[in-house]
Amino acid sequence: MRIVSLPGFLYNPSMAKEENYTIQSVDRALVLLKAISSRPSEGQTLNELTSVLDIDRSSIFRLLSTLARHDLVRQEEGGKRYVLGYGIYSLAGALRVQEKLTDLARPFLRELVERVEENAHLAVRSRAMCVFIDREQGTKTLTANTDIGDSEELYCTAVGKSLICRLSREELSELLAEEKFQKFTENTLTSIDALYGELQQVKARGYAVDNEEYEYNVICLAGPVYNYENRIEAALGMSGPKIRMDGRIEEVGAVVRDVSLRLSRLLGYQGT
Secondary structure, three states: OOOOOEEEEEHHHHHHHOOOOOOOHHHHHHHHHHHHHOOOOOOOEHHHOOOOOOOOOOHHHHHHHHHOOOOOOOOOOOOOEEEEEOOHHHHHHHHHHHHHHHHHHHHHHHHHEEEEOOEEEEEEEEOEEEEEEEEEEEOOOOOOOOOOOEEOOOOOHHHHHHOOOOOOOHHHHHOOOOOOOOOOOOOOOOHHHHHHHHHHHHHHHOOOOEEOOOOOOOEEEEEEOOOOOOOOEEEEEEEHHHHOOOOHHHHHHHHHHHHHHHHHHOOOOOOO
8 A cells, every 4th residue: 555645635545445435536536636736836747646646647647638628627838737727716616605704714713712712703804904704702701802893903903914914015015005003002013114024923923913002901813814725815813801811822822823724724725
């Protein structure tokens, strides 16, 4: 038995034998599709794909031709490498219509509340603001509340920083060109340079922190939620009073990062 590993992809040939109702040709075609999707930028050659499945090249070629017929894979110019086909977009688009982000995220919000025992929320970006589209209340008497439909600044909130952490310096300047950078507390960031430096830390650790930047005595943490295009779709975060959150930032941040990444995986994200 041979187990083949590619970046972001692991296939064990015995998987095809575990289910009596598996159609082998379909199973093999899907294995190839997943292998190609594990390296979306560079694609894979026929030789590389032959190493994924222990079958002859002509069978691999026929499987790829079938996938190409349905526009699920295509050959780059020159015909040496196979990449994902544009038909994937229509499938992904249909799924997004079928599944609402709030419905998909709700179990993850509940998990955050259960693990950290503070309020959790889901936010998206609307131009230069972040908007809360769902929340889950914690069980504590003293809480830091956000309501569905509330909007807050991007530059001084954990969800806001998560939503823009992948922007370049130029993109950030363009987005916030008209932002006045109001100083809500002594900890509020008040310049593009300071914000851009903070966003590099967000990318490095995988979560953002608002340590009394937007409101005194409140600490918030959030993680970016990516979609199948490796773009940030939303931010998953939580907030609590400083008296309980202070000293737990790294611990809670790791939880937020983990839960946000698993929600991203559900949306088709394959990065790390």
